[in-house]
């Protein structure tokens with residue numbers, strides 16, 4: 289283990305900091321009763337694919353900050369671009385016809401990067417939830433501009449995750465993410481996730497893809513196609529447990545949406561910028577969406593940034609409007625923040641110049657294969673799934689029957705704590721352990737990550 293212990297004065301200071309954190313800091317997704325008793329994990333430094341906690345414990349960052357620090361934690365060109373931008377223009381808004389050089393450069397860079405996908409323009413925001421909200425709002429406005437004034441409904445997948453704003457939360461497919469804040473936005477409906485390990489229909493991938501796409505079509509017909517604005521989904525469902533859809537699912541979904549005039553929104557907040565082994569998740573399925581939600585890896589997480597990418601089909605309708613109804617009544621003080629834009633321009637240059645998605649596509653298959661071995665190795669691992677550098681490990685009460693873990697089970701947390709002791713930061717979401725290391729992780733570091741994860745599972749299985 290890589291631990292350098294703090295001296296007593298440091299230890300006292302850290303204890304005070306932890307106590308202040310528990311008292312004053314409302315944590316994102318925190319359980320405050322638990323935090324007050326257990327205290328937080330405090331991460332103080334990062335370099336490459338590693339982070340250090342306040343106790344001097346060096347960990348492989350198995351979560352890339354939070355699916356975000358794709359270029360690792362010490363990418364000098366991104367840091368330099370941020371510092372240079374702070375010297376040049378730390379902030380100005382982009383409201384009502386104002387702009388600045390980084391907003392223009394980043395728009396052009398993104399549109400060039402996504403030209404093969406049919407993207408014509410981008411609208412900026414502060415993160416993934418914002419990017420989703422922007423996509424949902426543009427989808428409704430697009431239909432209104434075309435005279436389809438009743439098209440306001442959204443359809444989404446169960447197990448989907450689209451952030452925490454009221455729109456995104458309403459299309460989220462996990463009820464436990466919504467319960468505390470109900471009622472949700474009216475007009476949001478869910479169909480089954482194309483989830484091979486857990487579905488009521490079949491264990492055949494292609495059949496499942498067809499069945500769920502047909503379910504989408506039935507739902508659109510049931511709602512009335514002239515009332516449905518958009519279908520939103522992640523190319524690979526991330527927070528819901530890294531659910532990789534059958535290969536035919538997205539192409540079929542594209543056909544269904546086109547047939548009924550429903551916009552297809554790809555939530556690429558996680559899958560965008562190389563995580564699945566292609567620059568965008570939709571490219572894994574050879575599909576062009578109508579709107580894309582982008583965030584996280586866009587700036588390697590160094591400065592918060594979100595973007596909604598708009599296809600030519602949608603942009604043309606806004607461009608052609610002369611009535612005034614195409615006015616965008618949306619945007620944030622910090623939309624296209626110059627420092628975030630500078631970080632993103634530098635990030636995207638490295639992603640392309642160093643073919644980071646290609647690196648992922650080369651190193652990930654052996655890693656995925658090795659991790660699937662956990663199913664044979666560990667009695668309480670039911671399923672291991674993933675693509676690229678997205679990995680989900682589902683823990684179960686009974687592998688033979690696939691019985692789910694009781695909600696109160698502390699098994700995933702125990703494995704995460706063991707992994708931490710072995711020098712690996714992981715993330716737990718319900719019964720799943722989710723791994724998403726920086727995309728620039730080396731093959732050797734990825735092997736080490738796998739060994740530490742196996743050791744953690746072995747330790748808990750033996751206990």
Ligand SMILES: Cc1ncc(COP(=O)(O)O)c(C=O)c1O
Nearest residue numbers: 415416417449450451555557558
């Ligand atoms: C697919 C997806 N959409 C949206 C979001 C929300 O992004 P943010 O937390 O930046 O608001 C997330 C966050 O993990 C996500 O995974």
